[in-house]
Amino acid sequence: MVLRITVPLGDSETPASYVSRFAAANGLPAREFCLDWETTFQSIVDGSAQAISIIAGKADLAAGDLMQHAFVKTNKDKHDYAYRGERLQRGWLRRKDVAVCPACLAQDLASTTGRRPRLAAYGRAIWQIAAIKTCPHHHMPLIVAADDLTPGRLHDFADLIAPVLPNISQLAAVSPARSPTDFETYLIERLDKTGASIPFLDRLDLYVAIHCCELVGAVSLHGRTPSLKTLSDEEWRLAGAAGFDILRGGTESLDAFLRELQQTYPYTRSGTEGPQAVFGRVYQVLEFAAPDAAYDPVREAIGSYIRANFPLAAGDVVFGVPTPSRTLHSIRSLSLETGQHPKRLRKILEASGALTPASRLSVDANVLFPVQAAPPALLAGHTTLSRPAASRHINAPRCQIDLLVKSDLIKPVLDGRAAGAVDQYAVPDLDRFLEQLLDGAVRVDSPGPDQLDIPAAGKRACCSAAEIVRLVLDKKLAWTGRSAGARGYLALLVDVAELRPLVQGDDHGGIKPRDVAKLLGVNDQVVYRLIEHGHLPSTSRIHPINRCPQTVVMPADLQAFQRAYVTLFGLAKERGEHFRKTKKAMDDAGVEAVFDPATLGATIYRRSVSDQSFNAT
Template sequence: MTTPLPLAPDLQDRETAFSFISRLAAMNGVDTAGFCTDMGLPFSKVIDGKPDALARLADLSATDVEDLRRWSPRYLGNREHEFRGNRLHAKAIKESTVRGCPACLREDTEATPGRVEGGMYIRGHWLFRPVTLCLKHQHPLVPLWTEANVSRRYDASARLAEISPAISAGNLDKELRAPNPFDEWIEARLAGTPTESWLDQFDLYAAAHFCELLGRAIWAVRFPKWKKFGPERAWMSFEMGFRFATTGETTVRDTLMQLQETIGEPTDGPKKKYGALYDRLAFDLLGEAYAPFRELLRDHIASTWPLGPGDDLMGEPVLERKVHSVRTAARELGMDPRRLRKLLVDIGLVRPAETGRDDQWELFDARAAQPHLDRINTLVSAKDFQEALNMSRSQFELLRKEGHFPPAIDGGDHKPLWDVRAAHLHLESLLTGAEPIYVNMHGWDDIPTTAQSLKV
């Protein structure tokens, strides 16, 4: 068993292992890299939160190993980490910029007078990208340093020593802001405290990232130049998305619907309307953790967007149309949208133009409407109907008077229309059992001539 070092700091609340070993080295008067080499303890393994490295560090400092693990990210491989029971991509927990709260760091120095940089330490929750505020001081987390080299980046004591004058002078201080519900939700999730949010059922970072993407889409409506928001305003996207997502799927769907009706035209497509929310879920965020949000967006678009074969939905071709708009149906039928809408109103599929939505967003179920559209596609005027059945106007009027060939559509503010297909079926029923002939023979006449000669 390793004998603990006589000089060792106390592990502080939420302190990471890399911060602690850096302070341990500083207390013993050596740099972190040299200290780790002397102790046979690779600093890279401490940074990665490897169990054997943390156990060795715990022995050297007489510290509880579970306390060391509690707020230290553990590398799992393939750029993924485990943190507070959550599986996170490196972008969520190991960015090249280390952030922190200057007010917390000043408190650290006040607690250790005469040893300014040695008293300051890095809290684990500061590493988590969705955390943007210190709830204790209501101070935004600010960039402390940016370093590409991993060993230098996490040598906390050395880096804090470099910026300690700026911290003490208040040069890193920013305007305070009150915590919002997203800040409080993230804190509760990291602390392991359940909340009443609909998002609690999902992976923490996937849920937070979804809030951010949804928030960015909403800000695109309210603030056209939202893309120019700097990192210091990232909290605005998280907060905005959380506001609409926390209450449940219905609110999310309502929000998506409002976005697609507000931004541009339906012909712009979901990619243009939803921006990064669509792009990231469709092409980048393909892991299992994002599956619920991906399916929610896909189902919403398929159910509320007039997409058909030939269109693309989240990187996959649309094979079957689920929803028609007046505009898409008119295009498929080759009809004027105004005329088609009147016909659809008469059969109760859509609302009148005065009370409904624009033709591009007046939607109806494509499968349920198909029989009606098939009929509409064969409807013709009286003149065209007579020509199609090779009958005179007078004969047509006589047949109508006797109850034959009623119009398929008759009402509203448009002319009656007849279904040629139904008329042919009616005639065929009259000829049940008859034998058709294809060349005129002596004594044979067509129906109109026979009817005329018989005065019927």
């Protein structure tokens, strides 16, 4: 049965607004009116197709026309609604107050004659969406016409706006002019299916897109931790616009926003500066206050940025997902993890090529590098020692550890010299070196005269400490001891008598100048002068014991010299006469010394000439 008194359906009018006006036209409150037809006004508000069909039949309307702008409740427990194919939730709808455009209502009243104002003015569907705060037609802010929370009057549009209608024209006249933000325009066009595509936001449910734009914008405008419960309507409007400007650019623009938050975070040494602290409310809301799976695309986008730009340790949780293993470090995270000073770490990382020169402009927490790009020893920095500390750890004097390092018997795990830092030695490596060095050593309470520690044994055997250590590590010594009165490196004892043959070099076979002098029957200086002036060939050889360069004459060269030359004393001895008689005979024969006697300090003849002279006589 169609009722005699009806009202026309307004453009984009909600079923609740229409039923409220329809009931008022028949002199009843909306709830009582619906009960008369065996339905409820709340069913109309919740977009029940059955309830709306009943009322449409009483108003001689097509049910589809009245349903067109219904907010259909789809999930009672979660307060989900569907409107024009978009999913919304109660928190992003105006359900407890009435917002209107004064100009729209003034226009309704002006275009309708002969009807009471409360029956002429109707509620538009977009006024129900809390994020839309500006009329797209009249470019003025929506005003709250009623916020009566009395359950019996809730959603009864005609009844709630009645007090403001007498002054609606004046309200329209004094309302400031402002254009809808791009965010508001996006929402309206998305609902009307007329807007350009914005892929990142379009794939989100409408309420998620609204929430994320407002959330990101609030952090952008008011800092990391704004009080979301105290922001005004105008602050939310500006926040939505700011967030939309960021998210409309998709993940690239979102990453830029997150990067700015990360780079401007005031890092301290508290060690609690993870994504939650850096991103503030953005992270907190998505992690703790929005468990709905509809937010997963946003969580994934932000989570991808976090995993790519934060030094997460294994087990760190990002939006409920634990990190399987660490892939990134920052100077700060590595410093906190290893206990090493960040300035030193920065130098070593720059020297190793893990950091670029541009990183010098960034704070320690923002200087990121892949774990595999860092020198492995940096990851175990808390077990490394400087060379002086390593020297004390193994109880080796400074000169001894310098020799061990120079000989590669002990190697630094961090070579910091190229970067202006000190070398670092791993404690496990040092302990392993001592263990190998003392392996098999017998305890000695009172060492014997030939049982000496490495430095003393090196001096006695004329060899380096490195040679002794290599012999010990290579198990070339049959006996090693461990002094009960010492520890570490200086506790090792070796037998010098066993050591000496192993460290001596091969005999070079040369004859020392002093021994050459004895063989030639001259003093040492004569031999040195013969060598100096090139008359007697010599060569340099390494002494087999003391390892020093030594000038020697090879036996073949000495024999050739003796075949070619003879000294005055040697010639006299061969003839069995006094050297003065031999000298007089050589002078009478006119034979002169082959070398200047004044220079050499000895008289030497060429043997072939002397033999001829004596044969002639």
